Amino acid sequence: MNAPAAPPLKPFRPFKPLLPLDDALAQLLAAAEPLAGCDWVSTFEADGRVLAQDVVSALQVPAFDNSSMDGYALRAQDLQSGGATLRVAQRIAAGSVGQRLEPGTTARIFTGAPVPPGADAVVMQEDCTIIHGGADGQLAEVQVNGIPAPGQFIRRAGEDVQRGQCVLSAGTRLGPAALGLAASVGMARLPVARQPRVALFSTGDELVMPGAVEPQDMPPGSIYNSNRFFLRALLRRMGCEVSDLGIVPDDRASTIAALQAAAADNDLILTSGGVSVGEEDHIKPAVQSLGSLDLWQIAIKPGKPFAHGRIGQAHFIGLPGNPVSSFVTFLLLVRPFVLRLQGVQQLAIQSIAARADFDWAKPDKRREFLRVRRNANGGLDLFGNQSSGVLTSAVWGDGVVDVPPGQPIAPGQMVRYIPFGELLL
Numbered sequence: 363m364n365a366p367a368a369p370p371l372k373p374f375r376p377f378k379p380l381l382p383l384d385d386a387l388a389q390l391l392a393a394a395e396p397l398a399g400c401d402w403v404s405t406f407e408a409d410g411r412v413l414a415q416d417v418v419s420a421l422q423v424p425a426f427d428n429s430s431m432d433g434y435a436l437r438a439q440d441l442q443s444g445g446a447t448l449r450v451a452q453r454i455a456a457g458s459v460g461q462r463l464e465p466g467t468t469a470r471i472f473t474g475a476p477v478p479p480g481a482d483a484v485v486m487q488e489d490c491t492i493i494h495g496g497a498d499g500q501l502a503e504v505q506v507n508g509i510p511a512p513g514q515f516i517r518r519a520g521e522d523v524q525r526g527q528c529v530l531s532a533g534t535r536l537g538p539a540a541l542g543l544a545a546s547v548g549m550a551r552l553p554v555a556r557q558p559r560v561a562l563f564s565t566g567d568e569l570v571m572p573g574a575v576e577p578q579d580m581p582p583g584s585i586y587n588s589n590r591f592f593l594r595a596l597l598r599r600m601g602c603e604v605s606d607l608g609i610v611p612d613d614r615a616s617t618i619a620a621l622q623a624a625a626a627d628n629d630l631i632l633t634s635g636g637v638s639v640g641e642e643d644h645i646k647p648a649v650q651s652l653g654s655l656d657l658w659q660i661a662i663k664p665g666k667p668f669a670h671g672r673i674g675q676a677h678f679i680g681l682p683g684n685p686v687s688s689f690v691t692f693l694l695l696v697r698p699f700v701l702r703l704q705g706v707q708q709l710a711i712q713s714i715a716a717r718a719d720f721d722w723a724k725p726d727k728r729r730e731f732l733r734v735r736r737n738a739n740g741g742l743d744l745f746g747n748q749s750s751g752v753l754t755s756a757v758w759g760d761g762v763v764d765v766p767p768g769q770p771i772a773p774g775q776m777v778r779y780i781p782f783g784e785l786l787l
């Protein structure tokens with residue numbers, strides 16, 4: 363008898379280790395050259411945009427010494443014995459200017475009004491007794507209770523901002539407080555980075571748009587397209603101008619056509635689904651036929667498949683189809699990418715040490731991002747189902763725990779917590 367034929371050799375596929383998240387992020391950011399040009403927009407409209415040039419103050423803030431209280435401006439030395447009575451010689455409301463304060467007199471003064479020359483302290487009205495009113499209701503004299511300290515209740519000129527000071531630097535993401543500060547130095551318009559133009563589409567023959575079919579009429583095997591809704595909202599929060607190309611069916615020709623159309627006039631094409639390596643995953647060959655592609659298997663959970671490439675001038679990023687994977691990879695990779703396109707430099711995510719009030723006995727080999735929520739005892743509770751398809755976890759949770767590969771967590775242990783607030787802004 364002949365020896366049985368040896369089984370055919372499997373084709374050799376070199377082992378490609380999963381890419382650590384930090385490496386993927388570094389590669390992505392290195393590819394994200396900031397968009398050229400800037401827009402001057404009304405300060406009213408600049409919330410969430412990224413400053414393209416430094417804002418340098420042309421004045422000092424406050425512009426003049428002013429009172430921080432409603433009360434009486436006076437010379438502290440007139441009151442060294444305490445309980446003195448002063449003649450009210452002038453009245454200075456916010457927006458008006460007083461005269462030099464003569465010794466032995468005081469000025470009725472209101473919050474924000476300039477402290478008159480000669481005065482070096484303000485006494486709040488609660489610490490004064492009106493001795494008697496003057497003619498036509500004007501105050502004539504007040505008795506000051508206590509001994510004022512020189513400088514009290516005076517906000518000094520320039521204590522907030524010096525003339526020539528850079529109050530906001532290029533690359534700053536503008537939020538409400540920054541808009542207020544820009545306005546306080548007289549900026550009615552601000553130079554901001556151009557908004558990245560992003561074309562968004564979802565792939566999947568199973569996808570149906572909410573509204574197109576009522577829940578009771580959904581065909582078997584179909585699901586509603588949820589990724590499109592959160593991805594669009596996330597992109598807009600990150601300052602992008604989104605054009606939504608809808609759902610692209612799982613075939614090569616449609617995928618190529620959609621990518622080609624999107625590449626024409628966008629800085630980024632963002633897709634979800636179809637980025638794995640199954641026969642129904644058409645993104646990879648389609649992007650390769652039009653441009654170049656790096657398909658990464660990132661060592662995180664949720665969110666292993668992730669792709670970056672280029673088609674003409676446009677960047678391409680393919681996110682996984684599973685909703686939680688898509689959500690998490692957006693927060694960890696796409697968010698910093700689109701912010702860097704706008705010139706943001708500070709992209710490090712601040713995690714906080716927090717106590718796990720849960721048990722995570724079977725850690726994955728990949729770095730995991732568990733959906734958790736802070737409890738009233740200052741600890742973190744874990745959402746029961748951490749599956750990458752369970753979007754409820756991202757709504758229930760208020761953040762994620764960043765779990766190093768292979769590390770179990772016992773109740774009471776300190777872990778790295780990243781609030782969603784850190785990732786959604």
Ligand code: AMP
Pocket residue numbers: 564565566568569585586587588589590634635636637638682683684685
């Ligand atoms: P894929 O990455 O295309 O293999 O998809 C992985 C899983 O995510 C499948 O269960 C898909 O049905 C689901 N999925 C893909 N795209 C979406 C989407 N836009 N909304 C909701 N689920 C999706």
Ligand code: MG
Pocket residue numbers: 565566567612635636642683
């Ligand atoms: Mg699919």
